[in-house]
Amino acid sequence: MPVAPAVLNERIREFQDGLILDMESEGFSAQDLQMRHIFNMRYRRQVNYHSVQLQGKRYEQPEEVAGIVDSWSQGFRGRLRKGVAYKKAGIELVSMDIDVIAGCSSRFSSTLRSGDLLRRRSQGPPRCLFSERTKGFVPTAIYAYERLEPSNVVEGPAIIESSTTTIVVPLKSGRGSTFICR
Numbered sequence: 320m321p322v323a324p325a326v327l328n329e330r331i332r333e334f335q336d337g338l339i340l341d342m343e344s345e346g347f348s349a350q351d352l353q354m355r356h357i358f359n360m361r362y363r364r365q366v367n368y369h370s371v372q373l374q375g376k377r378y379e380q381p382e383e384v385a386g387i388v389d390s391w392s393q394g395f396r397g398r399l400r401k402g403v404a405y406k407k408a409g410i411e412l413v414s415m416d417i418d419v420i421a422g423c424s425s426r427f428s429s430t431l432r433s434g435d436l437l438r439r440r441s442q443g444p445p446r447c448l449f450s451e452r453t454k455g456f457v458p459t460a461i462y463a464y465e466r467l468e469p470s471n472v473v474e475g476p477a478i479i480e481s482s483t484t485t486i487v488v489p490l491k492s493g494r495g496s497t498f499i500c501r
Contacts, residue, residue: 322412324378331356331417335375338419345469347421357416360391363408369395375417448476450490457490 339349354375361368371391378384388410447456457476464481473479475488 321381322384324380324384327384328377328379331375331377331415334417335419338417342419342421351421353420355418355420357418358387358391358412359414359416360388360410360412363411365408368413369398370416446478448478448487448489450476452490 335354338354339352342352343349355372356375357370357372359368359370369391371387371394373387373390378387391410446459446461448459449455450457460473460477462473462477462479464479464484464486467473467479473488476490477488479486479488
């Protein structure tokens with residue numbers, strides 16, 4: 320995989336710029352974003368590929384690109400048996416994934432209370448959840464998963480229901496636990 324750093328950086332920048340724009344449209348600041356590069360590579364003439372994850376950065380020197388290959392080679396040797404590769408055929412980059420990682424700022428959060436409109440049931444018998452802390456049943460808010468938004472924070476004790484799963488937000492302390500929807 321000998322590639323000029325400028326070519327690699329141009330491809331990475333093209334996709335990272337799009338990711339940054341998407342995240343900024345969701346309200347995140349570009350300064351708060353971290354990138355992770357995942358290089359999916361294989362020896363030529365091979366079917367199996369191996370991935371190496373590296374912190375996102377610009378690759379300025381050919382030695383830095385060689386470092387990607389070295390990291391990949393070490394992982395490949397640790398994963399597969401000796402003799403499964405034809406090293407003389409060379410190494411090729413099959414694909415590359417770029418992950419963007421962002422923290423959740425409190426300015427995005429809106430705390431939901433048991434009386435909010437997101438409750439699935441407003442009438443009927445109250446639902447309870449057994450609490451290890453109190454060794455008894457405690458009244459529990461029920462929320463519809465489909466109606467939650469990415470900025471919602473659900474305080475426990477609570478149950479979040481959907482047609483395919485149930486999420487329990489337990490009561491762990493005097494203030495309760497929280498579930499942040501992302």
